[in-house]
Amino acid sequence: MRAPEILVFDSGVGGLSVAGCIRRQIPGAHLTYLADNACFPYGDQPEELVSARCVSLVQQARRYHPVDVVVIACNTASTVVLPSLRTATDIPVVGVVPAIKPAAGLSQNGRIGLLATPATVKRAYLEQLVSEFAADCIVERVGHPDLVRWIEAWVAGASLPEAQLSAALEPFKAASVDTVVLGCTHYPLILDTLKNLLPDVRYWIDSGEAIARRTVHLLAEDGFGSETVLSGAALQEVWFTGEVPTGIEGYLEKVGLPAARIVGHWPETKSSVVVG
Helix, strand or coil, X not given: CCCCEEEEEECCCCCHHHHXXXXXXXXXXXXXXXXXXXXXXXXXXXXXXXXXXXXXXXXXXXXXXXXXXXXXXXXXXXXXXXXXXXXXXXXXXXXXXXXHHHHHHXXXXXXXXXXXXXXXXXXXXXXXXXXXXXXXXXXXXXECCCHHHXXXXXXXXXXXXXXXXXHHCHHHHHHCXXXXXXXXXXXXXXXXXXXHHCCCCCEEECCHHHHHHHHHHHHHHCCCXXXXXXXXXXXXXXXXXXXXXXXXXXXXXXXCCCCCEEECCCCCCXXXXXXX
């Protein structure tokens, strides 16, 4: 049986944290990453535009090669595009939401920090998650407008502005949170820095491993057994709708995605450079 084909979609490089989790759990899959960085960040865009671009780009990707599961590795996109994308395609679609439920179960003092984008912090679905799963907790929300840009620049080789980042995290210190939910797929990329700036936080939660487990489950439902998801030589392709970020080759190695074929300017150009 052929190896499963997984498409991971995000507006930038943040979803590489999710792709790395999927790669570790499903090493035999053919993994393709598509970043709509020409429209980055999605949090600054109208919902109608985000939805239209996501649906269009996923449909384009399917014309290039088969796709068995689509993973929308972007919190902002997941909140607006999942219904329309599931209507437009006949394959399983996995989205990502802030991990409020597991955070409420882990927190020892009932004080949870949510680090997200401004768009995620403002959405009604977040209030629903808090009301349903963390009604007895204090949930301190930080939605910083520049953090995803800092991370994109850091992946390209710039330094993180740690003084500004520390200032942005001050509400978590003041609230004495013991658990922080990383509500954007970019944020696990700088987890070591976040831990250094918030040494009193006991639990750090992101959705990458849960998304990978859900993907394994959906592939099993579609008939892909362990021999197809756990063995074989995986091929990763990384596509960008805009310019290929500086330094991305080295960063792919860090997140466990070596030997990827990097392709820029989706879908107009097919020129590529082989890494590894």
